[in-house]
Amino acid sequence: MLTSxxxxxxxxxxxxxxxxxxxxxxxxKKSIILKSCNRNSNIINPFVNFRYYTTxxxxxxxxxxxxxxxxxxxxxxQSISYFTGKPTYNDLIIQLDDxxxxxxxxxxxxxxxxxxxxxxxxxxxxxxxxxxxxxxxxRTIIQKLNQLNIIIPEIAPQLHNFLDLFRRYDLEKEKKLxxxxxxxxxxxRAFTLGKRKEAVAQVWVVEGDGHVIxxxxxxAEYFSLxxxxxxxxxxxxxxxxxxxxxxxxxxxxxGTTGQADAIAHGITKAxxxxxxxxxxxxxxxxxxxxxxxxxxxxxxxxxxARKRYTWVKR
Amino acid sequence: xxxxLSANLHLGHSTSLWNPKTSPFIFGxxxxxxxxxxxxxxxxxRRACKVMKEISYNGGIILFINTxxxxxxxxVIKAAKRCNQYQLTTRWLPGxxxxxxxxxxxxxxxxxxxxxxxxxxxxxxxxxxxxxxEIALEEARYGNIPTIGIVDTDFDxxxxxxxxxxxxxxVRGIELLxxxxxxxxxxxxxxxxxxxxxxxxxxxxxxxxxxxxx
Numbered sequence: 001m002l003t004s005x006x007x008x009x010x011x012x013x014x015x016x017x018x019x020x021x022x023x024x025x026x027x028x029k030k031s032i033i034l035k036s037c038n039r040n041s042n043i044i045n046p047f048v049n050f051r052y053y054t055t056x057x058x059x060x061x062x063x064x065x066x067x068x069x070x071x072x073x074x075x076x077x078q079s080i081s082y083f084t085g086k087p088t089y090n091d092l093i094i095q096l097d098d099x100x101x102x103x104x105x106x107x108x109x110x111x112x113x114x115x116x117x118x119x120x121x122x123x124x125x126x127x128x129x130x131x132x133x134x135x136x137x138x139r140t141i142i143q144k145l146n147q148l149n150i151i152i153p154e155i156a157p158q159l160h161n162f163l164d165l166f167r168r169y170d171l172e173k174e175k176k177l178x179x180x181x182x183x184x185x186x187x188x189r190a191f192t193l194g195k196r197k198e199a200v201a202q203v204w205v206v207e208g209d210g211h212v213i214x215x216x217x218x219x220a221e222y223f224s225l226x227x228x229x230x231x232x233x234x235x236x237x238x239x240x241x242x243x244x245x246x247x248x249x250x251x252x253x254x255g256t257t258g259q260a261d262a263i264a265h266g267i268t269k270a271x272x273x274x275x276x277x278x279x280x281x282x283x284x285x286x287x288x289x290x291x292x293x294x295x296x297x298x299x300x301x302x303x304x305a306r307k308r309y310t311w312v313k314r
Numbered sequence: 315x316x317x318x319l320s321a322n323l324h325l326g327h328s329t330s331l332w333n334p335k336t337s338p339f340i341f342g343x344x345x346x347x348x349x350x351x352x353x354x355x356x357x358x359x360r361r362a363c364k365v366m367k368e369i370s371y372n373g374g375i376i377l378f379i380n381t382x383x384x385x386x387x388x389x390v391i392k393a394a395k396r397c398n399q400y401q402l403t404t405r406w407l408p409g410x411x412x413x414x415x416x417x418x419x420x421x422x423x424x425x426x427x428x429x430x431x432x433x434x435x436x437x438x439x440x441x442x443x444x445x446x447x448e449i450a451l452e453e454a455r456y457g458n459i460p461t462i463g464i465v466d467t468d469f470d471x472x473x474x475x476x477x478x479x480x481x482x483x484x485v486r487g488i489e490l491l492x493x494x495x496x497x498x499x500x501x502x503x504x505x506x507x508x509x510x511x512x513x514x515x516x517x518x519x520x521x522x523x524x525x526x527x528x
Contacts, residue, residue: 074373075432075434076373076375076434077375077400077434080391080394080395080399080400080401081400081401081402082400082418082421082434083377083400083402083407083410083418083436084402084403084404084407085407085410085417085418085421086404087421090403090404094391097388101388
């Protein structure tokens with residue numbers, strides 16, 4: 001075995017000097033070398049490390065084809081970013097960067113027209129790609145998707161088809177809901193939700209005489225305080241539409257004033273659906289914003305949210 | 315050829331924080347910078363191209379590395395795609411060669427009977443910023459893997475088997491060099507394909523004539 005190996009090495013040394021040059025001698029000694037057959041005279045580069053090599057000493061016709069089969073069927077990694085350790089992630093980034101570069105000169109939507117898109121959640125993306133993404137990796141992906149999303153869809157439909165893979169699956173449902181919320185239905189009703197301080201009111205507003213029904217009862221019966229009744233009718237007062245709309249509501253949660261304010265909030269939203277020009281008037285009257293004031297929590301070391309225990313000198 | 319190479323930002327680098335081992339490549343000093351002699355870059359580039367060609371002809375795995383990020387990574391990825399080879403523009407994982415089971419073993423899942431998972435090692439490393447990748451060079455030394463590197467005036471050229479003295483800071487320069495090397499590799503690929511087709515034809519003819527089942 002040994003003698004045959006040395007003979008092989010000698011042969012290759014001689015030929016390599018002619019072809020490759022003097023600098024390689026030191027490197028040849030380190031590497032494993034396979035002698036190629038006589039006929040083809042293809043000298044296999046000494047830098048290619050073979051794990052599989054024929055152990056026979058003589059080279060027959062069969063071995064000739066075997067060695068060349070090894071060359072041609074050598075296994076190589078599939079992904080271009082195999083050596084990064086995260087091939088699928090890096091390949092995706094490469095793909096997105098290529099698209100950004102490709103569409104860098106196409107016209108893009110201006111900021112006002114772009115709807116904020118809902119992108120796929122990190123968990124779902126992990127499942128899809130079969131990875132465990134870190135937050136910064138997820139964020140870079142989303143950044144690039146946002147860059148691509150700004151491009152006008154009419155010009156690049158293929159791109160947006162590709163981007164649809166990354167949108168949140170219930171985006172369409174949400175869009176439909178939003179659209180439904182914004183229009184008056186077949187009976188002329190506008191349906192909205194109004195909220196205030198744990199009270200939730202489902203409000204239907206139709207053109208009519210000015211009746212208000214709350215949980216099946218007329219407003220006067222349900223709300224005994226004048227203040228509550230006034231707050232419900234306040235949106236109509238502000239917009240001069242007092243006797244023009246009927247209101248039918250279902251209220252749940254909270255207390256009396258909270259429920260009244262919730263209904264008022266719902267009514268303002270419904271009026272905006274009926275006529276969007278009323279919005280600035282209602283906004284000036286501070287009716288459009290949902291009042292976010294809630295009961296503050298109790299803190300340790302204090303009797304209540306703010307009340308301190310009596311101070312004792314000793 | 316040399317006129318194309320020069321002009322475009324292949325001129326010198328690094329004020330006198332130089333490595334004296336690069337003195338043969340230096341033309342002189344100007345503005346406190348060592349200017350690289352571009353005749354030598356040409357010579358060494360040609361050598362490196364030959365190596366690339368030969369390795370890709372024999373079906374080797376070539377890894378283009380540049381860890382600077384940004385525009386550098388674009389040129390590296392382009393170069394790698396051009397010749398169907400591999401790229402690394404993020405951090406070099408220490409142990410990809412010497413500890414490949416741990417670093418890369420999880421990528422290809424094991425079959426039932428296997429003890430070790432299948433991993434690949436590159437047959438050539440092309441480092442476009444060796445100054446920041448000394449770990450990669452060490453590993454290549456341990457793994458008997460040759461390296462081509464763009465050696466600047468503040469880097470020791472003997473650490474790399476095939477140095478190319480040039481400026482490693484300019485994007486255009488690196489794009490150019492990576493492009494040239496990848497074209498050489500692509501040439502090798504093309505020739506390999508021709509060679510394999512030729513052999514297949516010979517085999518077919520042999521079968522026809524002699525009726526052997528090979």
